[in-house]
Amino acid sequence: MKKLILAGAGHAHLMTIRNLSAFISAGVSVTVVSAGDFHYYSGMGPGLLAGIYRPEETRFDVRKMTEARGATFLQGVIERIDAAGRRVILADGRTLAYDLLSCNLGSDVITLPGASPHLIPVKPIDNLHRAGTEIRNRLQGGPLRVAVIGGGPAGVEVAGNLLRLGKGAAHPLAVTLVSRDDLLLRYPARAGMLALASLRQRGATVIERQAVRQVEASRIVLDAGEPVLFDLALNAAGIGPSAVFGRSGLPVSKDGGLRVNAHLQCVSDPAIFGGGDGIHFDPQPLDRVGVYAVRQGPVLCRNLTAALNGQPLEAFLPQRRYLSILNLGDGRGILAWRSLILSGRFAFELKDMIDRAFMHRFQKE
Secondary structure, three states: OOEEEEEOOOHHHHHHHHOHHHHHHOOOEEEEEEOOOEEEOHHHHHHHHHOOOOHHHOEEEHHHHHHHOOOEEEEOOEEEEEOOOOEEEEOOOOEEEOOEEEEOOOEEEOOOOEOOOOEEEOOOOHHHHHHHHHHHHHHOOOOEEEEEEOOOHHHHHHHHHHHHHHOOOOOOEEEEEEOOOOOOOOOOHHHHHHHHHHHHHOOOEEEOOOOEEEEOOOEEEEOOOOOEEOOEEEEOOOEEEOOHHHHOOOOEOOOOOEEEOOOOEEOOOOOEEEOHHHEEEOOOOOOOOHHHHHHHHHHHHHHHHHHHOOOOOOOOOOOOOOOEEEEOOOOOEEEEEOOEEEEEHHHHHHHHHHHHHHHHHHHOO
């Protein structure tokens, strides 16, 4: 019996998990390895922080999805891949043998210099739910200062949704956003201007073009200017691929992503496939955004089936452009499509509709 391991249960693996019954019926032993029973949808994370969404609206029960289709779900953290021995080593020492391995290990938030027990990374996404709960509880007892580090899409959305969370609370919530560059640097300039105006008009302090030199227990030391004092800080400074591939001696990009070919297959090992934020797509570099992971899902599922049966593989053809909508936390959004930048309630409503439809697609079964 051939053994297929799905390492991680993220966006790129959802289609394969949905179709596990077909693998089982074909006589394939399938094991899904994930750190937890649930996979949270990153696109709804900031709304989860603010209380726009309940946890159950933003997550997939991947254990239930796996076991209902006859496959094995194993809770664990993957430490290393032994490609030569075709086995996966978990952090607790357990090992799993495979004939075919597919990796959707996602990404981690970039580590900042220094340390603080009050610094929370925005990934995994359920961190945002825990942070939101803590902030609400602490606001009942007195004012709170929360800093957000990172001026990209995640930082802007988190800051905007913190402002929503603090609105109407018993005590004031002071929100400070620190960005190394201009806000939303990779977007057209109008998007950054709209985000900056929204945050400042709603009471946030925004510090642009200031790198973080050090994070200390209750303050952020900047390259210039006064330090930012905080009671709680959220790290949204950017993401990088899982370190598993580098530790495993597999071919990786400069930032550590598993190098895959057009078929989403490791460039040095045909028994290993991958998708999502943890890979580097050799044919053309891709932004690490959920839309690519979701689009890779069906191709990855078909190619795993083909590889198990010795059939030709299908190429993944990424779209050149993708729609991006940011949730500002006040019922409004910023929509970016190519050079078009729009802002308003319709943008958030469109995002909400798209996100809920995606969740329903995989939650309904």
